[in-house]
Amino acid sequence: MCQTMNRHWGLGAKDFAYMSPKEIIGNLCACRKVGANYLLNVGPTAEGAIPDYEKAALERSGDWVRMHDEVIYDGKPCAVTGQRNDFCLRTVEADYFFIHDLGAQGDKNVSS
Secondary structure, eight states, X not given: OXXXXXXXXXXXXXXXXXXXXXXXXXXXXXXHHTTOOOEEEXXXXXXXXXXXXXXXXXXXXXXXXXXXXXXXXXXXXXXXXXXXXXEEEEOSSOEEEEOOSOOOOOOTTOOO
């Protein structure tokens, strides 16, 4: 799948509709779920630099990929299915389940 970080294939100086790291990771997972690759375009500045927000979002997404590199790079779709966006990838050594939208709630007696 080919996508851009915002709505332009080049630099859109006034386009601030950038994807968040959560969206980037979600799109990567959607690709891996079906065995596809993910090509994410960045629009460099006129000086050839990556804009700060894009760089930060890519670094944060990269942190997540490094934590799960074995399954992201080597995992293959398998017959195990999940609900909605949930899915499983299989490597030679293990099955990995990706559970989306897992809510976390605190105790009702604890206030912030």
